[in-house]
Amino acid sequence: MNPSIAFYFEKQSPWQKHVNLLRKIVLSTGLEETLKWGHPCYTEKGRNIVLIHDFKNYCALLFFKGALLEDKEGLLIRQSDQVQAARQMRFTELKTIKNNQAAIKAFIYEAIAVEQSGLTVPKKKTEEYPVPEVLKAVFKKEPKLHQAFKALTPGRQRGYLLYFAAPKQEKTIISRIEKYKPHILAGKGLNDL
Template sequence: MTTNVETYFTEGCGRCPLGGTPACKVHTWTKELNLLRKIIQECGLTEESKWGVPTYTFQKSNVLILAAFKEFCSISFLKGALLSDEQGILTKPGANTQAARLMKFTQVQQIDSLRSTIKAYIFEAIEAEKQGLEVILKKNPEPILGELQAYFENDPSFKTAFEALTPGRQRGYNLYFSAAKQSKTRESRIEKCIPKILEGKGLNDR
């Protein structure tokens, strides 16, 4: 797993077989990621490498993640549900997501046109941290497997990638993981599927 921010922008997160190769998703969005990084840095957040991806913090609290996906690159606000989203540009990574919200990008021109808006959202997220605000979570209507939830808590970027999958793909993985009788086996299945999930693929996708 990548532990250096600069390495992420040249080789990716290092958690799937595509890391360090021309096929890595970071190379699809090089210009977009670099511009977003510059905008984020101008907002005064601390840049760190966590879970293999650039993570930006305020007084040691995680505020947002910058990441590349197959079809877009994004800023993921970890407490995005607290933002007013006056422009209506935030989306849920998954149907059941409660806290995180994504701001998706596919073009440099799009980012340029939203530069002031992006900063406004970031400053609002920082203000939420200053006030100590927390997202009030509701009981998940479809309980997540305990072992999978543990992976989510230890790796927010993996959680974001999983929740970005279609509901059908999420359900497929949940059924596969849950079918194992022993916790150790369930954890092993999750570990083996992480690279596919990070690539946005379903259990049976090639």
């Protein structure tokens, strides 16, 4: 146990008992405990294997390369269509964790083996992401914006495409595009300052 992250397991939350039990199970597999992105992260030789995190309605183990794990029972969840590699094992009841300790450990050991093998999840190419029609129209009217967008890194392009495609209403998409035009023209990503 890493004493520098004890605060995470001591904080008052509806999931306190759950995350403490998950911690005990994960540590029994020999992984190293560290803190990443504000959550307990478990690594093997510095490589991320699994993360414990809690949300409003559940707590979970996040397997970084969960898409490569064999999941015959359908216990792993893809958080959204945009998530490519990671998969979650979600919990709402302490007894579910207790009853699934063997399955949890099996996933952890398999995740370690996947990481040791060097396997990677094939990433979706930027060209495979849909470009909203509104954005296509803006690019036609403003070729400089289109050129600036194409000059962005693939990750920045994907970030914008996902952000612009998320709203259902066209006016929201338009306002998002207008807001971020200066960022795109400056070569900045969605979250760059």
